[in-house]
Structure formats: structure tokens, C-alpha cells
Amino acid sequence: QKEVEQNSGPLSVPEGAIASLNCTYSDRGSQSFFWYRQYSGKSPELIMFIYSNGDKEDGRFTAQLNKASQYVSLLIRDSQPSDSATYLCAVYGGSQGNLIFGKGTKLSVKP
Amino acid sequence: EAGVAQSPRYKIIEKRQSVAFWCNPISGHATLYWYQQILGQGPKLLIQFQNNGVVDDSQLPKDRFSAERLKGVDSTLKIQPAKLEDSAVYLCASSLGTGPEAFFGQGTRLTVV
Numbered sequence: 001q002k003e004v005e006q007n008s009g010p011l012s013v014p015e016g017a018i019a020s021l022n023c024t025y026s027d028r029g030s031q032s033f034f035w036y037r038q039y040s041g042k043s044p045e046l047i048m049f050i051y052s053n054g055d056k057e058d059g060r061f062t063a064q065l066n067k068a069s070q071y072v073s074l075l076i077r078d079s080q081p082s083d084s085a086t087y088l089c090a091v092y093g094g095s096q097g098n099l100i101f102g103k104g105t106k107l108s109v110k111p
Numbered sequence: 112e113a114g115v116a117q118s119p120r121y122k123i124i125e126k127r128q129s130v131a132f133w134c135n136p137i138s139g140h141a142t143l144y145w146y147q148q149i150l151g152q153g154p155k156l157l158i159q160f161q162n163n164g165v166v167d168d169s170q171l172p173k174d175r176f177s178a179e180r181l182k183g184v185d186s187t188l189k190i191q192p193a194k195l196e197d198s199a200v201y202l203c204a205s206s207l208g209t210g211p212e213a214f215f216g217q218g219t220r221l222t223v224v
Contacts, residue, residue: 006153032211043202043215044154088153092211098167099144099206099213103153 002027004091006102014110019076021105023089026070031093033065033072038086038104048074079109113137115216117203123222129191132219136184136205142166143180144213145188146202154202160186161208193223 003026013019021035032051036044050056050063050072062075072091076083086104116135124130136143141162146154157176159166162183171178175194180186190197200220204213 004153034212043218046212046214049212090213098156098159099204099211100156101146101153 002030002091002094002098002100004089004100004102006087006089006105008103009106010108011105012108012110013079015079015081017079017109019079019083019107019109021074021076021087021089021107023072023074023102024070025072025089025091027091027094028067028070029094030070030091032091033063034090034092034099035061035063035072035074036088036090036101038088040085044088044101076107079107081109081111083107084109115203115205115214117201117216117219119219120217121220121222123224124193126195126223127192129189130193130221131187131189132201132203132221134186134188134203134216136186136203137214139207140205140214141183141208142206142211142213143186144202144204144206145178145186146204147199148202148218149199157188190221193221195223197221198223 035048038044048063060077064073088104089102092099143160145157148154158168160180178188200218202218204215206213
């Protein structure tokens with residue numbers, strides 16, 4: 001069974017700082033990697049995806065992928081209190097071609 | 112573009128009763144997922160459909176859960192009989208199938224008492 005591991009946190013950063021969220025996965029056949037944001041009581045919302053090794057930037061968000069190390073990360077620059085949420089790492093592909101989620105990291109941005 | 116629709120939003124039942132959830136995916140999305148999310152945990156995949164065929168149901172407790180996707184569009188997830196530990200949010204998501212980005216509905220919050 002494919003596994004996706006995340007530090008559950010909570011991760012607390014001051015407003016304006018960089019928040020760094022990490023994720024590791026077990027299935028080397030995984031093809032696509034996603035970061036979802038989930039506010040309390042709401043559904044997950046897709047914020048970033050990455051397919052290739054390296055960095056992908058979108059506004060204040062940067063996703064980083066290292067397939068050799070089976071490691072994915074999300075950097076949030078200039079963190080805002082509105083970024084306070086749980087961030088879910090999801091991995092697609094492998095032998096079953098399914099989308100598996102980690103348990104999420106709770107981020108708190110303090111004003 | 113309309114999003115993923117789910118109903119009901121909330122459901123409270125007694126243990127050993129049955130319950131059904133409905134999902135209408137985004138139009139044209141071939142892949143449909145049902146996830147169970149227990150409070151404080153990440154979504155756990157229960158079943159994945161590609162059109163009306165099952166791709167993965169390895170985590171579905173088949174003694175009490177069942178799911179179907181009629182004509183490759185709408186889907187229902189049923190629990191019979193429910194247990195206390197089934198209390199969770201049941202999330203439906205869909206994707207085009209050509210790209211795995213999945214979009215979620217608002218979920219159904221189930222409470223079993």
C-alpha cells in the first residue's frame with residue numbers, strides 16, 4: 001500500500017515569514033504530486049501540483065520535488081494569517097494509479 | 112463550470128442503521144473518488160472509479176460499505192449497518208482522468224450515535 005508521510009505539526013510561523021512543509025512518499029512509481037489546503041470544516045482545495053524534479057513557483061507558493069529522495073515540499077513566502085490551515089500532500093500514480101493523501105500538516109501563522 | 116455536488120450535507124443515524132450518500136461529479140470527469148476523512152486525519156481513499164469501472168477498492172470495508180457509479184456519471188456510497196467508528200466526513204472528488212488533479216465536493220458529515 002502506497003504511503004504518504006507528513007509531520008502533523010502544528011507548525012507555527014510569524015506573519016511575513018517563510019513556512020516550509022514537507023512530505024515523503026513510499027512508491028517510486030508515483031508520477032504526480034499535489035498540495036491541497038483545507039480550512040477547518042471545509043473540503044480540500046488544490047493549490048499546487050508538480051510532475052518533474054525541481055521547483056515550481058506560483059505566486060507566494062513554491063513546490064519542490066526530488067524523486068530520488070522521494071520527497072516533496074511546499075514553501076509559502078510572506079505567510080499571512082489567512083494561510084492558517086491544514087496542508088495535505090497527495091501522490092498519484094504507482095502500480096494502482098490512485099490518489100493517496102498524507103495526514104496533513106496544520107499551519108498557524110501568527111499576526 | 113459547476114463543481115462536484117454531494118448530498119446530504121449532514122446526516123445523523125443510530126448504529127446499525129443504513130445510510131446512503133450521493134455524488135454528481137464535474138461534467139466530463141471520468142474519474143471519481145470517495146474518501147473518508149476522520150477528524151484530525153487526512154482523507155482515506157475508499158474507492159476509485161474510472162467511468163463506471165472500479166479501479167481501486169482495496170480500502171473499502173466490503174462487509175458494510177458498497178458503492179456504484181451508474182452510467183459513468185453519478186455515484187452512491189452506502190453503509191449498512193453503520194458503526195460508531197464510521198462517523199466521519201465522506202468526500203467525493205472527480206478528475207478528468209487524463210490529468211489526475213482532483214476537485215472535491217463539500218462532503219457529507221456523518222455522525223453515528
